[in-house]
Amino acid sequence: MNFLLKTSLLTAGLAWFLFSGCTTITPGHDHHHHTGIRVYDAWVRAVPPNMKMTAAYMSLHNHSDMEDALLSAETPVAGVVETHTVEENNGVMSMKPVDSIPVPANGMQELKPGGYHLMLIQLKEVPKKGENVSLVLNFKHAGRMEVDAKVNDMPMKNMEHHDHGKSMDHKHSHQ
Numbered sequence: 001m002n003f004l005l006k007t008s009l010l011t012a013g014l015a016w017f018l019f020s021g022c023t024t025i026t027p028g029h030d031h032h033h034h035t036g037i038r039v040y041d042a043w044v045r046a047v048p049p050n051m052k053m054t055a056a057y058m059s060l061h062n063h064s065d066m067e068d069a070l071l072s073a074e075t076p077v078a079g080v081v082e083t084h085t086v087e088e089n090n091g092v093m094s095m096k097p098v099d100s101i102p103v104p105a106n107g108m109q110e111l112k113p114g115g116y117h118l119m120l121i122q123l124k125e126v127p128k129k130g131e132n133v134s135l136v137l138n139f140k141h142a143g144r145m146e147v148d149a150k151v152n153d154m155p156m157k158n159m160e161h162h163d164h165g166k167s168m169d170h171k172h173s174h175q
Contacts, residue, residue, distance in 0.1 A: 036064030037103065037142040042149035044120065046129040053078075054127065056118040056135060056149055057111045062103045069100040069140040070109075077133055079122030086114050095119075100140070127151040 042058035056075075062068050073081040082097045093114075101116045103109045111117045118135070127133050132148040139145065 037062055037068060037139055037145065039137070039145065039147050042135065042147045043152045044127050044133045044149045046151050046153050047126060049126050051126060052123050053119060053121045054123065055084075055113075056081075056120060056133070057113065058147070058149065060101075060103045060109045060111065062105060062107055062109075064141075065105050066141055067105045068103045068142055070103060070137055071100050071140055072138045073118050074136045074138075075120060075133055077123060077125050077127055078120035079124065080120075081135075082119045082121060083116070084119050085116050103139070129153060 038061045040059040040061065042056065044056045045054045047054045056073070060070065070083060072083065075081055083099070083101050084095050085098050085101075086093055086095050088094075097119075098116075101109060101111065109116065120133075129151050131151045133151060135147045135149055137145045137147060
């Protein structure tokens, strides 16, 4: 083989190796689906043992040309999982269920404290810091996707969002 052919094959092989690594599932960090939705940095908030609910957060990246939506989620640790958002009405922050969470085409949607998030309600077991919680996400176009979310403490700057008894109205659709 001549030098130019060897160099071309080596370059093609290296490119394939580098780009094929972009689609590898790395537990706890980057999960993807063949349709273009990728989930990054999924985490569940650690709560005291007497709590019956917690929240899950993540970053949803849509690498397709079609808008998608997170319709629902499931987990073995909770009886109910709801898609929620936070709104401000007359200076009062309130949390409420939503039918779905939009994920724009070639864009991203952050599920974070103070915005869209998943509420894990009727906890069957309280997730402990350092554990992983298995979530199944159901998308309009991408279908079902399994994600492992790490249980972490919430940064202090975000604690006011989850002070359910004082600063925020909280509604659930299962009532």
